[in-house]
Amino acid sequence: MTSKNNSLQILYFLFRPHRKLLGIYFVSLLVFSLLDVLRVFLIYPLINYGLNINQNSTLIDRIYQSVSFGNLHPFLVYAIVLSIISIIIAGVEVSVSYLGSKTFATVRDTTDRSVFNKLKNRPYEYFASHKQGDILYIGQQAVEQTGLAVFNVVGFLQNILFCLFYLSFIFILSFKISTLMLILGAIYVFFMKNIIFSRIYKHSLVLNRFARAKSVIYNEFISGIKTIFITDSIDFWAGNYNKAVYNIRRSYVFAMILQRLPGAANNLLIFQIIALGAAGLYYITDGHFLPYIGIFGTLLLALYRTIPALNACQSQFGTIVQQLPAIEAVYNFLQENNSESIYLNNVPKKEFRFQNSIIFKNAFFRYNDTQKYTIKNLSFTIKKSTKTAIVGNSGAGKTTIANLLALLYQPTSGEIIIDETNLNEFKHSDYLKRLGYLGQETFIYHDSIKENIRFGLDCNDDEIIEAAKLADAHEFIMSTSEGYETIIGDQGIKLSGGQRQRIAIARIILRKPEILLLDEATSSLDNIAEQRVMESIDRISKDMTVITIAHRLSTVKNADVIYVLREGEIVESGKHDELLELKGEYYNLYNKAPIFSSSSPDLSTKVIC
Ligand SMILES: Nc1ncnc2c1ncn2[C@@H]1O[C@H](COP(=O)(O)OP(=O)(O)O)[C@@H](O)[C@H]1O
Ligand SMILES: [Mg+2]
Incomplete structure (x- = not known):
């Protein structure tokens, strides 16, 4: 043997x-x-x-x-x-x-x-x-x-x-x-x-x-x-x-x-x-x-x-x-060693503080099983309490940036700095508590709506209902058979994409984050659902630092600064109108994007993908 x-x-x-x-x-x-x-x-x-x-x-x-x-x-x-x-x-x-x-x-x-x-x-x-x-x-x-x-x-x-x-x-x-x-x-x-x-x-x-x-x-x-x-x-x-x-x-x-x-x-x-x-x-x-x-x-x-x-x-x-x-x-x-996660444990940790800006400084990133860098020499700034957007073709590296910000991965080289401190030097759980993340898909597990919003957080039922109201979810929750006690998820009732996102927003509100990271959060929704979800996001994010990774240009038009990403590098930055005037990458993306429908005049549903 x-x-x-x-x-x-x-x-x-x-x-x-x-x-x-x-x-x-x-x-x-x-x-x-x-x-x-x-x-x-x-x-x-x-x-x-x-x-x-x-x-x-x-x-x-x-x-x-x-x-x-x-x-x-x-x-x-x-x-x-x-x-x-x-x-x-x-x-x-x-x-x-x-x-x-x-x-x-x-x-x-x-x-x-x-x-x-x-x-x-x-x-x-x-x-x-x-x-x-x-x-x-x-x-x-x-x-x-x-x-x-x-x-x-x-x-x-x-x-x-x-x-x-x-x-x-x-x-x-x-x-x-x-x-x-x-x-x-x-x-x-x-x-x-x-x-x-x-x-x-x-x-x-x-x-x-x-x-x-x-x-x-x-x-x-x-x-x-x-x-x-x-x-x-x-x-x-x-x-x-x-x-x-x-x-x-x-x-x-x-x-x-x-x-x-x-x-x-x-x-x-x-x-x-x-x-x-x-x-x-x-x-x-x-x-x-x-x-x-x-x-x-x-x-x-x-x-x-x-x-x-x-x-x-x-x-x-x-x-x-x-x-x-x-x-x-x-x-x-x-027996496998935890070498990959050493960075999580070995650095002395500081209380998380965020006063001025998040800065990507010469950040490079390569996925473990690939040869090519997905993010190359990326340097840009996200100012506190502003709305920043990141746009670019599919595969440009937008989600990778979100992954780095959400600590799912570490830059291969270079840094992410928050107020002169490397992101890694903060207590990770401290930072993650201040970060609200909304992706394209929301994870709903087999339990009541209430527990799905709570998601393990120590809070009372009133706070949950308050969050659901702000997220524009209260109404549909009350229309389900047992309200907040209705079982959803695998063997429970199925929710529409918009409803799932509104549950996710309620989850975020409950955690009172300072930074909101949206990665194509509405791209799987129809126009009406998108509009409602966007309204909820706008309502809750007034004082937050919002980073929007955009699929539809409607969601980035009002951003304070838009970064245009191509093959892992920023090729343009500025406001919507400035970028259009440049008649460069953003302009091309904007004009190339197919127009779906316009149920609302405010919503130009041009799509970059
Ligand atoms: N887990 C992974 N492992 C290897 N390569 C990946 C992984 N995730 C994404 N990539 C690659 O990285 C590049 C950028 O992907 P991504 O950041 O998801 O782009 P975007 O969000 O802009 O569409 C793509 O070429 C993609 O194939
Ligand atoms: Mg993506």
């Missing part, structure tokens, strides 16, 4: 924080296994005294014969002892199960939390550059599999211990049979390890890859369903999905067969030992096997107790091997 050492390291990593619990569990297992062996130990005198066989050949015979019970018949005494020990074992077994489940649940719980903890501390870039399906896989299937693997490891431990005790017992009972078993066992283990388990691991890796691929396709199908419907490409996606599922099925069948082989081989081995043992006994004793029935019977019972444990051991080991890729995925995820 390629990653055996690694797996031990991973298991150690999973169990390390719970050493104490594991220690207690292990001791309870030890007691349980010992008691169980002792119970089988009592069958031997029962058979011998029952059949009135008087043997003196083994260590066990001598042990039993050294004990006397006065007038009581040993047969009866051993029967009573067996009964008492069985009751004690039942109690111990319940405790062992409890401790086992507790260990499993605790380790699993820690893993779950660690994964989410790690995830929530990842920089935005991590989410943007990884497939959603892969991230989902780690937090869902992989964590689940890891939990099950932990369960299996605990069970495996239990069974190993059980088998070890029984095998030692069988050794004491009959040296010859034990030696035979050990030789067969060694051949068997060699065969299993080199032929079966390494294959199970390889197949599990393949299975894991296919499961991930399926999860990615499934996820893409759901998130892209609208486009998929409209382009009538359902069959194409169904084809992709079927292929992925077929791959999984093939791998599964193989992996499952491999996993079951050890169990089958086990049964064969052990019953062969019993059959050969019986035949051997017959020939060795020349047909007078009765005196040995005590030993033989006890041995059979011991083997019979060992079989299920041995079987379970092997199937658990097989399953653990199968689950290794998932555990490795979780382990690697938890």
Whole structure:
């Protein structure tokens, strides 16, 4: 197996924080296994005294014969002892199960939390550059599999211990049979390890890859369903999905067969030992096997107790091997360093203050997986309490500027300075509290309208209603079946684009930001909805510093300054009229832009895209 050492390291990593619990569990297992062996130990005198066989050949015979019970018949005494020990074992077994489940649940719980903890501390870039399906896989299937693997490891431990005790017992009972078993066992283990388990691991890796691929396709199908419907490409996606599922099925069948082989081989081995043992006994004793029935019977019972444990051991080991890729995925995820987010933690932080201006100073930016700079040597100023607009063709880098301002990414070089302080030197949460961001899409989650506006903020219901009124959302909220308590989002009622934006505006108002960043906030709306949303924005943003990334020129006409962006560089700046007079880039964009409709004379709906 390629990653055996690694797996031990991973298991150690999973169990390390719970050493104490594991220690207690292990001791309870030890007691349980010992008691169980002792119970089988009592069958031997029962058979011998029952059949009135008087043997003196083994260590066990001598042990039993050294004990006397006065007038009581040993047969009866051993029967009573067996009964008492069985009751004690039942109690111990319940405790062992409890401790086992507790260990499993605790380790699993820690893993779950660690994964989410790690995830929530990842920089935005991590989410943007990884497939959603892969991230989902780690937090869902992989964590689940890891939990099950932990369960299996605990069970495996239990069974190993059980088998070890029984095998030692069988050794004491009959040296010859034990030696035979050990030789067969060694051949068997060699065969299993080199032929079966390494294959199970390889197949599990393949299975894991296919499961991930399926999860990615499934996820893409759901998130892209609208486009998929409209382009009538359902069959194409169904084809992709079927292929992925077929791959999984093939791998599964193989992996499952491999996993079951050890169990089958086990049964064969052990019953062969019993059959050969019986035949051997017959020939060795020349047909007078009765005196040995005590030993033989006890041995059979011991083997019979060992079989299920041995079987379970092997199937658990097989399953653990199968689950290794998932555990490795979780382990690697938890081990990934956070170098990308170092900037979030290592710089001493200041209280956020904003008096004069936000300045981009020779800012360059390149996305991690690209060669080309998206933002090149960008230097411009946004004055406090003014309206600044950024326009440009699609792909010019407008959203990238918004991303930098929203701290989703850091400039590759150059700085963003607020009143002579680098943006990074402020406490990020402090800054983000003062920043209101409204994008093209608004995230609505499955909960009431009220909670969607609150979005985790500590505020009362009156403040929420006040914010909704300012955002022009109160009226439509009251028209829903349960007003502010109406469930929206995934399984709730669907909102129109304009309604969603008004919820988002209410969310922003509640946070009382100083800076408002609008990235094509109305571009997905129709003219009337746009007009209403723009009115709300104008109403709430009177004293704010507003940065509008514009799609429709109507939204930038009144800006104090308009920056025209081309391929990541500012090529023109000024007011609307000045820029038109220049007859340059802005003029071309303005005249090139298609005119949609003009339901309102104030709204020239020219579009730059
Ligand atoms: N996450 C990303 N990874 C790599 N390239 C990106 C990413 N986001 C945007 N880009 C690229 O950066 C350029 C500018 O994109 P963007 O800022 O979204 O433009 P705009 O908002 O002006 O349309 C585009 O060429 C786009 O393909
Ligand atoms: Mg954009």
